Amino acid sequence: MVTRGEAPSLREVATRAGVSHQTVSRVINGGAKVSEATLRRVRAAIDELGYRPNSLARALAHGRSQRIGVLVGNSDQHGPVSTMQGLERAARHHGYAPTTYSFRTPDELSAGVDFMLGQRVDGLAVITPHDAALAALDGADLPEATLLVGAGPRAASRLHRPSIQIDQSGGARVAVEHLIGLGHRRIAHLAGPEDWYDGHERRRQWAQTLTAAGLDATAVIEGDWRPDSGHAAAGKVLDAGVSAVFVANDQMALGLVHGLAEHGRSVPGDISIVGFDDLPESAHFLPPLTTVHQDFAALGEDAVRLLLGEDGGLDEGAPTDAERLRPWLVERESTRRLTAAD
Amino acid sequence: MVTRGEAPSLREVATRAGVSHQTVSRVINGGAKVSEATLRRVRAAIDELGYRPNSLARALAHGRSQRIGVLVGNSDQHGPVSTMQGLERAARHHGYAPTTYSFRTPDELSAGVDFMLGQRVDGLAVITPHDAALAALDGADLPEATLLVGAGPRAASRLHRPSIQIDQSGGARVAVEHLIGLGHRRIAHLAGPEDWYDGHERRRQWAQTLTAAGLDATAVIEGDWRPDSGHAAAGKVLDAGVSAVFVANDQMALGLVHGLAEHGRSVPGDISIVGFDDLPESAHFLPPLTTVHQDFAALGEDAVRLLLGEDGGLDEGAPTDAERLRPWLVERESTRRLTAAD
DNA sequence: CGCTGCTGTGTTACCGGTAACATCGCGACC
DNA sequence: GGTCGCGATGTTACCGGTAACACAGCAGCG
16 A cells, blocks of 8 residues: 555556456546445555545546635735635635645736646635735736635726625724724724725724714824834824724734833823734733734635535625624723723 | 637647647747747747646646645644745745645644645645644655655654754754843743644753753743743743743743733843744734744745755755754843842 | 758657446346 | 346547657758
């Protein structure tokens, strides 16, 4: 059973079992009518030779590769990585092997599409909320079965492909409403880049929620998602004279807390903070961060379902399970209620 | 150039250009002798049809898939993920397409090996420092060209495959020596699980460095890498009556700082802490964490070089560039010098 | 001027599977 | 008892490339 060197082929198994190669094929694929005796002989030959079907040949022969391509951008961030992993597991669960390709620049994304086309993947998921990256897809001839993950409906309609994403604006709303509910009236936003779908949506909904509550929505500081930019924003946050900040992700929230500490301000004593993402670390920040949790595993699951359809094809009509992809607030200790004394 | 539906094959291009399919093959592979005129005609046909070589067919035909498999365990941790990404980029740079498969249990690892065998990958990298996972490989028939990444020499020799890893013990040594140099005499270790190669090595070297300095090396608390376990260890750390702790990774260090804060202790005021990994967030922890930085991109690079060899085969003789894979200390603010007053 | 050798191109077989159809043996039915 | 029908198996072609070899045309050479 242990074989070194060249892998045995189906015909070698056939010879050894004294049957035709087609019969072996029937055995490994099951279902077809094979007599009990032949079945045993073939199985024995397979074991003795350590035979393993060549999935490349199989893919070539019946035209479907049983593989999906996953292009993922900015794979140093929690969101994309988690989505990718959720998607990978879900794909495998459906009998598809994911091939991933991570890109950093629009050019690399184009190269990734080319690569996937060459690989003849049965479906393609593009995970990125970054408009500039998505722009690289404008001219490209995407596979029919392409799904945009986290890119937002605008990019989706431009590229004529479906998209799926966690409800960013719902997440932003619960975050801001939480702060309002605690009595905060002056609430800043430390935003992600405007040309990221999630950055854009969180900012938009922050403004809208404040406006709906009759509050001022002008204190916006734009960061780049990284902790350093949160750290650098501390001065501006103080200048804005707010009592609370809705930060577009946990990494920047961490940097901001750090920066505020350097200015002698404490969280939540002087300023309340709500983040977004709920990193594994966020529960142990000082103070533990109140944040918005997103279920990336569910996103990956739904993405695969949407991409493959129940019958293996891309089914545009299938509505995503919106309830399931709604993020929720995780209350910890970085926010406090404003009292009469404030 | 934009094509929908079935992708054109090499023979269709040939027909359109009025040449044989072999000539088209020569054009796309370059190198061979093709006249200027035919070259142009074929190129034109390729463009018009939007032809793209089918990499599956190619792999099948000349027996090498130009792909390497990457099996990665515990892909929720910084280390494995970073290694994987470094490896992915390096592989692509060498003209190989990585197929990744993340596993959580030993069984999934076995399934992953099977899968990769079926995919006929030219090389296989197994990224995990976890002994229990590696044990699943004992009976498996690994491809000849298999490289263990981060598994340590013991597992490597047991499986008769080369391994590569960052110098864990060197990293632990600089961390502990840093604390000793600051005047600390009672230094605990918040360890990773003993059946992880890196956990084991860091612990071993912590003990050895202390012993070499004539200090006591008995205060060990074992965690599970996650922040929660660091948080839970705070009480035990205090009971140990130490002035410093070498923590086996940054996540647990974060949890520990949090736990100590709940006990009214500050870092580095009461206790100095050194972590390991240098997460993107660690510079903004409160206090910013002194830690050991590992260069995972370089590890991935070297891994691919080792796996592919300069000539494409696995070259066991090639020594890894030890200098390059030595981690280094990043001094920040979680440690302080003990003074006469202490 | 015929042979040699090189250049450019075509032909055929093959990689390892699957699909479609052909064939064979045997029990059931009229 | 001959024919039908079906289950079990074999044969052949094909997927889309690459490899090895064949072959035509032409320049260089003795």
